[in-house]
Amino acid sequence: MNQMITNHLPTAELQALDAAHHFHPFTDRNALAKKGARVITSADGVWLKDSEGHKIIDGMAGLWCVNIGYGRKELARVAARQMEELPYYNTFFQTTHVPAIALAAKIAELAPAHMNQVFFASSGSEANDTNIRLVRRYWQVKGKPEKRTIIARWNGYHGSTMGGGSLGGMKPIHAHGGMIEGIHHIGQPDWWSEGGDMTPEEFGLLRARELETAIEELGVENVAAFIGEPIQGAGGVIVPPSTYWPEIQRICKKYGILLIADEVITGFGRTGNWFGSTTFDIKPDIITIAKGLSSGYQPVGGSILSDDVAEVVAEGGEFFHGYTYSGHPVACAVALENLHLMQEEHVVEHVANVAHPYLKARWDALRDHPMVGETKLVGLMGSLALTPNKEKRAKFAAEAGTVGYKVRERCFANDLIMRHVGDRIIISPPLVITTAEIDILVERAKKSLDEAYKIVKDEGLFVSA
Numbered sequence: 001m002n003q004m005i006t007n008h009l010p011t012a013e014l015q016a017l018d019a020a021h022h023f024h025p026f027t028d029r030n031a032l033a034k035k036g037a038r039v040i041t042s043a044d045g046v047w048l049k050d051s052e053g054h055k056i057i058d059g060m061a062g063l064w065c066v067n068i069g070y071g072r073k074e075l076a077r078v079a080a081r082q083m084e085e086l087p088y089y090n091t092f093f094q095t096t097h098v099p100a101i102a103l104a105a106k107i108a109e110l111a112p113a114h115m116n117q118v119f120f121a122s123s124g125s126e127a128n129d130t131n132i133r134l135v136r137r138y139w140q141v142k143g144k145p146e147k148r149t150i151i152a153r154w155n156g157y158h159g160s161t162m163g164g165g166s167l168g169g170m171k172p173i174h175a176h177g178g179m180i181e182g183i184h185h186i187g188q189p190d191w192w193s194e195g196g197d198m199t200p201e202e203f204g205l206l207r208a209r210e211l212e213t214a215i216e217e218l219g220v221e222n223v224a225a226f227i228g229e230p231i232q233g234a235g236g237v238i239v240p241p242s243t244y245w246p247e248i249q250r251i252c253k254k255y256g257i258l259l260i261a262d263e264v265i266t267g268f269g270r271t272g273n274w275f276g277s278t279t280f281d282i283k284p285d286i287i288t289i290a291k292g293l294s295s296g297y298q299p300v301g302g303s304i305l306s307d308d309v310a311e312v313v314a315e316g317g318e319f320f321h322g323y324t325y326s327g328h329p330v331a332c333a334v335a336l337e338n339l340h341l342m343q344e345e346h347v348v349e350h351v352a353n354v355a356h357p358y359l360k361a362r363w364d365a366l367r368d369h370p371m372v373g374e375t376k377l378v379g380l381m382g383s384l385a386l387t388p389n390k391e392k393r394a395k396f397a398a399e400a401g402t403v404g405y406k407v408r409e410r411c412f413a414n415d416l417i418m419r420h421v422g423d424r425i426i427i428s429p430p431l432v433i434t435t436a437e438i439d440i441l442v443e444r445a446k447k448s449l450d451e452a453y454k455i456v457k458d459e460g461l462f463v464s465a
Helices: 002-006 011-021 029-035 073-085 098-110 124-141 162-167 171-175 200-218 244-255 307-315 329-344 347-368 402-413 435-458
Strands: 040-044 047-050 055-058 115-121 149-153 183-186 223-228 258-262 286-289 301-306 372-378 381-386 419-421 424-427
Touching: 011 029, 055 435, 073 329, 098 115, 098 301, 098 329, 115 124, 115 307, 124 162, 124 223, 124 258, 124 286, 124 301, 124 307, 149 200, 162 171, 183 200, 200 223, 200 244, 223 244, 244 258, 301 307, 329 347, 347 372, 347 381, 347 435, 381 402, 402 419, 402 424, 402 435, 424 435
Parallel strands: 149 183, 149 223, 223 258, 258 286
Antiparallel strands: 040 047, 047 055, 115 301, 286 301, 372 381, 381 424, 419 424
């Protein structure tokens, strides 16, 4: 088996095996089988290599997660050592182990001062499922069991489990299996697409106040919590107007409902601070974490609890919830080493002081492209809004995502990984990216935009709706 991995089969044979036996997430299986999956075989730093020998710059850090970059042997060594010493034990039944203890303490050290307890999961989706039970249990213990409804946002993303997918506002996910009860959605703070003639500041207040309207309509006696990403990631890197989060915070405090900050993407340096809650001055009751916690080297996630939430839930006695792999020792050991490396190498400072300012100057210059209407970048999390008419912030006449997909395909052809969400192009590179690598990323992005623009014009798609 090792020989097959190192000296792999020809690409076509690998693709055929993949199509025959591997059912991919968020993928049209039949379409992929015809096209053939791209087979990634190795990676180092911000670079991927595929089975055909192409060297690809990863503008998405995997799935927003490889913050420390690929190929860190220190993390491999820690995983191997932990597997030899204690490969697995659970944290049920009044038992713990050193990696879980140490990682929980490290997370509490980095988190906002009022948050000192961590409930571990294996992913952000699992952690958000945990959060549903946590907030409902919180209100049960406080003698208000009717407070069960959680308010979230359309086009938010909180995972694809039944709980996480219900919290999220992605209608295609809801269509595949429905939603759990007690979730209510309000509008997203996407000024570019939905702000009309309002200023961003006016629109930010308008969308935040939809929370207040929802609380009053549902009845504050029924509302348990509000959940939101500091910046919507999978929704297209939607950066809220400056007025949005202060107003959300005011409303949550006024009505006494819990605030969950989903920091699966924005946590651990992505925005130039350890947490996006710091960047946007959010004071959450629960923070959802995953992805950058281990830089994707091991599946690990969790919920950081405020002292109030932890104490109230503890007053209720046993909390009937948990996972076989909650606080898995190998995952915890790797995550702990990842955080130590990020601290020792000043990775978050590199984002704030070097990579972000340099990328922002080059990213904002892409606004001069005839197809780009808006550029956004917070830390190392950015987007380009594509439009046929910048002044009117117009949508394309073609089905949403048609043009975005063409740009993405040119990026792939030019050995650059960038995603499209509808007609937005998004990036989230490893936090260790250098200025020289930023130059390569932006030049490939510009080349891809130019090529896609020609295709769009030739096909008669550069037309407003």
